[in-house]
Amino acid sequence: MQTLRVAIAGFGGVGRATAQLLLSRRERYRQVYGVDVRLVAVCGSRSGLADAAGLEADRLDALKAGLSGPDFIQASGAEVLIEAGPSDFRTGGPGLAYLREALATGRDCIVISKGALVHSGPHLRDLAQASGAMLKLSGAAAAALPTxxxxxxxxxxxxxxxxxxxxxxxxxxxxxxxxxxxxxxxxxxxxxxxxxxxxxxxxxxxxxxxxxxxxxxxxxxxxxxxxxxxxxxxxxxxxxxxxxxxxxxxxxxxxxxxxxxxxxxxxxxxxxxxxxxxxxxxxxxxxxxxxxxxxxxxxxxxxxxxxCGVEPLATAAAALKDLEHILLARAARPA
Structure with a gap:
């Protein structure tokens, strides 16, 4: 069975809801797509946690200080980044740095916060096209409402x-x-x-x-x-x-x-x-x-x-809809 490693940057209410929902759906991903989806890293602005074998729900409250930033996510070996941090469309931060690094190195990205996309959307779109990475943003574009x-x-x-x-x-x-x-x-x-x-x-x-x-x-x-x-x-x-x-x-x-x-x-x-x-x-x-x-x-x-959906679960579900699209696209690639 193939393994897909996922990291979440931004671990407030939406990031935590996304992590919990992802972990609850792991068996679905195995049965429907034949993929073992592992949550290998999560981080907030000042703390985080990583485990190459995959994090479980009972460990998500034990974040360690100093484990944060694009380099931390890169070191986790994640192939998919879910960006769920605070949204600042005037500066693009803090998500912009995570997305630039991930897309430039060919990692697929699922974006929940709007700031970086509003600030530098065409640039991020071009980075994804150049590297072949997928850039998905259902959670940022009205979440549970399909747009x-x-x-x-x-x-x-x-x-x-x-x-x-x-x-x-x-x-x-x-x-x-x-x-x-x-x-x-x-x-x-x-x-x-x-x-x-x-x-x-x-x-x-x-x-x-x-x-x-x-x-x-x-x-x-x-x-x-x-x-x-x-x-x-x-x-x-x-x-x-x-x-x-x-x-x-x-x-x-x-x-x-x-x-x-x-x-x-x-x-x-x-x-x-x-x-x-x-x-x-x-x-x-x-x-x-x-x-x-x-x-x-x-x-x-x-x-x-x-x-309409109950938040933050609706936004988390929209982001994981994007994950299923990524799983479908990956399955369609030539071996």
Missing amino acids: LDLLEHSLAGCQVLAVEGILNATTNYLLDAMINQGLGFDAALREAQAGGFAEADPRNDTEGWDTACKLLLLANFGLGANLTMDDLVVDGIQSVTAERIAAWRAQGLVPKLVGSLTQVGGEVCASVGIRTYPLSDPFAQVNGKNKAIRITTDTMGETLAIG
């Missing part, structure tokens, strides 16, 4: 004319509470924070930056564009007033924070902002913490997906 899968597989061969996405669960919940519960922005935010699904500092979500990051990934990795954040027009929901909510409600319209891509003449244009939809539109029915994507093509018309 890149639709563009790469389900709609293969079509020309994508437009993409609309409700890509941020927090802002969708806030707008839903404002429209349907009559809450003001501040009250809706306090409720979301109390429920544990809005950050203490929610600006990355409410100002539209999280949506913008995901939209950029769809453009660059799904449509082959080379956009940067400077190419996007980004607006959020922080300035929505009670008067605007009342006006939309009176008109029978539902507001959503939407990331939009249009492709005209080979050029991709991207923006993030509030759009309103009549109740007859499926987007108007995407409530609570759900997310959605609608893709319009030349020959298959409109395709719509709506989804």
Whole structure:
């Protein structure tokens, strides 16, 4: 039986959930793909653990100080890197250093944090193409909601004319509470924070930056564009007033924070902002913490997906969906 060695860089809530789910699926990987998948290394920013024979779940709380960084991952012998560290799209760190080293040396990468992909996506894409490594990012591009899968597989061969996405669960919940519960922005935010699904500092979500990051990934990795954040027009929901909510409600319209891509003449244009939809539109029915994507093509018309999952398990599962794609691709290679 073949062995595949996997390492995880970034060991917060999502990284730990990914490790636990991977270990629970090892028997599936043996039976379906004939591969013994071993988790040989994990690390956070200052500590880690490695074992060439494979780590088990009961050892994942015994990380040792000083075991961290791209050199540590390289020394583990991992053939696949799952990058799940903090996300900073303004600097790309800390994931950028891990991904550069791994892709340059031909190791397949599964990316969960968006920062490095937004900061240096085309560069990382070029590194992967040059080395032959696979670069997968379902966990970064709306996680449990299938987005890149639709563009790469389900709609293969079509020309994508437009993409609309409700890509941020927090802002969708806030707008839903404002429209349907009559809450003001501040009250809706306090409720979301109390429920544990809005950050203490929610600006990355409410100002539209999280949506913008995901939209950029769809453009660059799904449509082959080379956009940067400077190419996007980004607006959020922080300035929505009670008067605007009342006006939309009176008109029978539902507001959503939407990331939009249009492709005209080979050029991709991207923006993030509030759009309103009549109740007859499926987007108007995407409530609570759900997310959605609608893709319009030349020959298959409109395709719509709506989804939600419990975090961090949903993001971990999206990353391991990418692992299964890697296992399939490896099995198809000539011996």
